[in-house]
Amino acid sequence: MPPLSPPSRAAILREKQPHVITGLEAILHSGRLPNALLFTGNCNTGKKEAAHLFAMSLNCRAPGNKDASAEKKEPLAPCMHCVSCKKRVAGMHPDVIVITPEKEKIKIAQIRDIYTIISSPPHESAQRMILVVDAHTMNPEAGNALLKILEEPPPGTFFILTARDLSGLLPTIISRCRHLRFQATPMAVMIRELQKTTDAAPEYTAIAAATADGNMEMTRQFLNLDAACTTDWIRRRQWLIAAISQLIQNGVRGITQAGPALFLAERLTRDTGELEMPLTLINTWLRDIMVMAHDPEQVVNKDFFTQLQKISDSLPGTRAAQWIKALNRAEKRIKSNATPRLVLESFFLELSSVPTGYTI
Amino acid sequence: MKFSADRKKLSGALNQVQGITSRKTNLSITSDVLIKATGSELVITANDLETVFCGTYDADVESDGMISINSKKIFEIIKEYPDTQLPVNEIENRWVEIGEGNIQYHIVSSDCENFPETPIIENITFIEVDSIQFKKMVDVASVIGFSPDEKRIYVLGALLEKVTEENGDLLRMVSTDSRRLNCIDIPYSGDFDPPEETIIIPKKGLSELSKFIDSQGTMQIGVKENHFIAKKENEMVMIKLLSGDYPDYRRVLNTESFTPIEINRTMFFLMMKRMSILVSEDYKSVIFNFKKNELVVTITNPEIGESKEEFSISYTGEPFESAFNPKFFMDAINVIKNDTITLHVKDSRNPCVVQGSDNTQLICAIMAMSV
Numbered sequence: 001m002p003p004l005s006p007p008s009r010a011a012i013l014r015e016k017q018p019h020v021i022t023g024l025e026a027i028l029h030s031g032r033l034p035n036a037l038l039f040t041g042n043c044n045t046g047k048k049e050a051a052h053l054f055a056m057s058l059n060c061r062a063p064g065n066k067d068a069s070a071e072k073k074e075p076l077a078p079c080m081h082c083v084s085c086k087k088r089v090a091g092m093h094p095d096v097i098v099i100t101p102e103k104e105k106i107k108i109a110q111i112r113d114i115y116t117i118i119s120s121p122p123h124e125s126a127q128r129m130i131l132v133v134d135a136h137t138m139n140p141e142a143g144n145a146l147l148k149i150l151e152e153p154p155p156g157t158f159f160i161l162t163a164r165d166l167s168g169l170l171p172t173i174i175s176r177c178r179h180l181r182f183q184a185t186p187m188a189v190m191i192r193e194l195q196k197t198t199d200a201a202p203e204y205t206a207i208a209a210a211t212a213d214g215n216m217e218m219t220r221q222f223l224n225l226d227a228a229c230t231t232d233w234i235r236r237r238q239w240l241i242a243a244i245s246q247l248i249q250n251g252v253r254g255i256t257q258a259g260p261a262l263f264l265a266e267r268l269t270r271d272t273g274e275l276e277m278p279l280t281l282i283n284t285w286l287r288d289i290m291v292m293a294h295d296p297e298q299v300v301n302k303d304f305f306t307q308l309q310k311i312s313d314s315l316p317g318t319r320a321a322q323w324i325k326a327l328n329r330a331e332k333r334i335k336s337n338a339t340p341r342l343v344l345e346s347f348f349l350e351l352s353s354v355p356t357g358y359t360i
Numbered sequence: 361m362k363f364s365a366d367r368k369k370l371s372g373a374l375n376q377v378q379g380i381t382s383r384k385t386n387l388s389i390t391s392d393v394l395i396k397a398t399g400s401e402l403v404i405t406a407n408d409l410e411t412v413f414c415g416t417y418d419a420d421v422e423s424d425g426m427i428s429i430n431s432k433k434i435f436e437i438i439k440e441y442p443d444t445q446l447p448v449n450e451i452e453n454r455w456v457e458i459g460e461g462n463i464q465y466h467i468v469s470s471d472c473e474n475f476p477e478t479p480i481i482e483n484i485t486f487i488e489v490d491s492i493q494f495k496k497m498v499d500v501a502s503v504i505g506f507s508p509d510e511k512r513i514y515v516l517g518a519l520l521e522k523v524t525e526e527n528g529d530l531l532r533m534v535s536t537d538s539r540r541l542n543c544i545d546i547p548y549s550g551d552f553d554p555p556e557e558t559i560i561i562p563k564k565g566l567s568e569l570s571k572f573i574d575s576q577g578t579m580q581i582g583v584k585e586n587h588f589i590a591k592k593e594n595e596m597v598m599i600k601l602l603s604g605d606y607p608d609y610r611r612v613l614n615t616e617s618f619t620p621i622e623i624n625r626t627m628f629f630l631m632m633k634r635m636s637i638l639v640s641e642d643y644k645s646v647i648f649n650f651k652k653n654e655l656v657v658t659i660t661n662p663e664i665g666e667s668k669e670e671f672s673i674s675y676t677g678e679p680f681e682s683a684f685n686p687k688f689f690m691d692a693i694n695v696i697k698n699d700t701i702t703l704h705v706k707d708s709r710n711p712c713v714v715q716g717s718d719n720t721q722l723i724c725a726i727m728a729m730s731v
């Protein structure tokens with residue numbers, strides 16, 4: 001994975017995270033580099049990109065960039081052409097050290113490796129960057145080892161830690177870092193960016209982004225843009241919406257066969273057991289049924305508008321809200337290691353049950 | 361880029377860098393060599409971000425240029441190529457053609473712009489050392505290695521310093537793993553003005569350096585800008601220094617209140633070798649019982665058995681018992697070549713300091729284990 005993107009992405013980052021960019025440029029202007037920066041925010045808010053951009057700007061060798069503290073309009077604008085920039089774009093710079101979780105955890109051995117690295121000066125740049133990605137995955141042992149390094153920072157080295165939020169980080173580490181918060185990407189910016197790479201209709205891009213609640217990774221999967229994902233999510237969504245609607249309508253019509261509910265639970269848990277995407281789709285669908293009753297403008301699944309209207313009209317107002325609660329309970333149970341198929345069976349049976357106090 | 365060069369010369373140069381280019385780093389390009397052709401020369405560079413090799417060789421250069429190519433593959437090709445001259449030609453899109461006529465390789469090279477930079481070190485004053493003595497120094501320091509998860513700087517590297525003795529200045533190298541310590545001095549000529557910071561040379565670099573030292577003539581060495589540099593006529597090795605503190609090793613070597621015991625090198629070596637047969641991962645210690653004019657050495661390994669040897673020595677001090685790892689004595693005796701060696705001992709807590717009799721330039725100290 002190339003850690004950096006072409007220069008236009010720097011402009012996008014500037015648009016997405018104006019406060020962060022201002023903060024980083026203030027640091028570059030002041031010429032006083034903090035030992036450690038802490039970037040917090042959701043995934044895909046540009047934390048890693050900002051880190052690389054910062055290290056690039058700090059070490060760019062283009063004439064105008066030699067002295068970052070010099071009067072310049074946008075110090076956070078590396079040339080992208082000098083040896084230092086090119087190597088960073090190619091992911092081949094010896095003074096960029098990236099520590100990422102191994103099996104979802106950053107282990108003490110990985111932090112100890114930093115000791116060896118910092119025992120000699122940077123190889124070919126003034127400021128070496130050690131980027132600790134998802135620092136919240138460090139256990140206290142690893143955290144304390146990192147703290148020791150941050151307490152006696154080696155010359156010519158700065159640290160950038162990224163984390164979802166401050167929870168899960170040692171307070172002693174937080175207090176040693178300059179903290180910058182990354183905002184979730186505004187939906188409009190995200191849709192505009194995605195629209196450049198997809199053939200999907202703009203309406204559908206908006207539906208995918210809203211369903212994923214702004215999570216870029218998930219949105220890309222819903223748009224079939226994720227090469228690593230083999231599921232055709234555009235078709236799968238249509239199938240799942242049809243199946244859920246069928247269950248609900250069965251209940252409304254007083255058809256109480258358990259078969260379709262059990263089949264759906266089995267089908268969803270059959271292969272990978274990856275349930276985050278389907279549950280997100282179901283959640284959005286139920287939310288739409290609820291929203292339809294009082295504010296149809298706010299419906300996410302606009303391509304199924306008529307069907308939503310029909311379902312919403314056939315149900316008592318509180319029904320969808322009860323289902324959403326039931327779905328949240330189901331998700332919690334799955335997270336706490338209950339058998340997903342059994343949890344989903346009982347949830348789908350509830351969806352297809354005859355609404356209480358309601359007869360045709 | 362297009363050139364042709366003597367196959368043997370190229371093969372020799374590439375042979376020396378295989379250790380550097382086979383070390384795993386966080387950059388894949390460190391397994392490449394950079395070949396730069398200009399005028400009538402080739403410059404070959406290998407760089408594992410710690411140790412840099414740079415050599416200049418004659419060549420018929422048809423057009424200047426630079427390629428970054430897998431070190432192991434090009435070395436193997438050159439080794440097996442049947443002609444005395446080896447033609448190399450960069451054709452297009454980083455494809456490199458090696459050979460001509462019946463034998464032709466097309467090898468894909470990588471973007472040479474990503475090759476790590478060679479540190480630029482200017483205005484360095486070199487001192488001159490005898491190659492054989494310097495090789496001995498490097499090898500004595502390399503005997504004491506380190507485990508893969510070692511993090512202590514003074515174990516990862518060897519100390520280099522200047523010592524002033526009655527008959528002039530000497531160059532000293534000290535190496536330890538905290539269980540033993542080797543210290544070797546060699547003479548040099550020229551003005552050695554080392555930087556104030558402690559000079560700690562990584563042992564990994566030293567073992568690469570050893571391959572590069574000839575068995576005759578002299579070498580130039582120097583220290584500047586965080587690098588140790590060793591140079592021959594057309595080749596140079598630069599090793600990035602480690603930064604950290606080195607413990608006070610002189611304390612370990614101070615044998616003022618110790619008793620010297622002269623001992624036959626070969627006999628003592630063979631005894632240690634016999635003792636080491638019973639050593640295992642969990643039981644490494646041999647008990648040395650120093651008595652009046654006698655040394656009784658025993659080893660007890662509950663997993664295997666025990667062994668006992670008696671050895672007459674000229675010792676008249678207080679009797680005491682101490683424990684050591686016999687393998688460390690074997691390593692020490694392997695580098696001390698004198699027929700008679702001297703063991704300096706004091707008590708069960710102090711190290712045993714081994715020296716060749718009438719040789720003050722090489723000292724090996726072996727720490728006592730708890731009895």
Ligand SMILES: [Zn+2]
Binds near residue numbers: 061
């Ligand atoms: Zn640049």
